[in-house]
Amino acid sequence: VIDEIIHDLKQIQHIYSVRIHTRMISMLPARITKNLIRIFEKHYPLTLVTHFNHSIELTDYVYEKIKMIKKAGVMVLNQSVLLKNINDSLEEQEKLILKLIQFGIKPYYLHHCDEVKGTSHFRTSLKKGIEIMEALRGRNPGIALPLYMIDLPGGGGKVPVLPVYLHSFHESKNEYEFYNYEFNKLYKLKEIYEK
Numbered sequence: 001v002i003d004e005i006i007h008d009l010k011q012i013q014h015i016y017s018v019r020i021h022t023r024m025i026s027m028l029p030a031r032i033t034k035n036l037i038r039i040f041e042k043h044y045p046l047t048l049v050t051h052f053n054h055s056i057e058l059t060d061y062v063y064e065k066i067k068m069i070k071k072a073g074v075m076v077l078n079q080s081v082l083l084k085n086i087n088d089s090l091e092e093q094e095k096l097i098l099k100l101i102q103f104g105i106k107p108y109y110l111h112h113c114d115e116v117k118g119t120s121h122f123r124t125s126l127k128k129g130i131e132i133m134e135a136l137r138g139r140n141p142g143i144a145l146p147l148y149m150i151d152l153p154g155g156g157g158k159v160p161v162l163p164v165y166l167h168s169f170h171e172s173k174n175e176y177e178f179y180n181y182e183f184n185k186l187y188k189l190k191e192i193y194e195k
Helices: 002-010 034-042 060-072 088-104 124-139
Strands: 019-022 047-050 077-082 106-112 146-152 157-160 167-171 175-179 186-190
Touching: 002 034, 060 077, 077 088, 077 124, 077 157, 088 106, 088 124, 106 124, 146 167
Parallel strands: 019 047, 047 077, 077 106, 106 146
Antiparallel strands: 146 157, 167 175, 175 186
């Protein structure tokens, strides 16, 4: 069925990328079989987005399955959700993103928990998420940093929640002022006009 679906999708002219989202690798890694890998190889290129939320989900067995997927030429990304008392600390997020990188998985999105009925006990503040992301930036390589995303209520869509490093632009001096990741000092940069 997966073979047929991917084949049919690849026949549609305006589809330039097939992306599969799954939590299967964290819940049932045995589902990643040699036959499935052959299907992935057949339909190169593909992107697989995993949904690991905590570093303890990244086991040695999962590592072997991810390695099989990567050897088939599949780009592997991860999106996770910031969950109160589960992964909402700098320490846990750092463990998660670094272990993902060690497994060959690019941390892609860290989602702020949606306002869904029955999940309020999992939600943490947006402020806490921003603080975690700011602290991660100063301590970890850029490739390990996911985008912190929020799905705006009322159909607003997904947007990144980014700290603002650009402080100001002084037109009279032709100069920008930026904060670095520590947000405690301003750095000046002259604008260069292109001719």
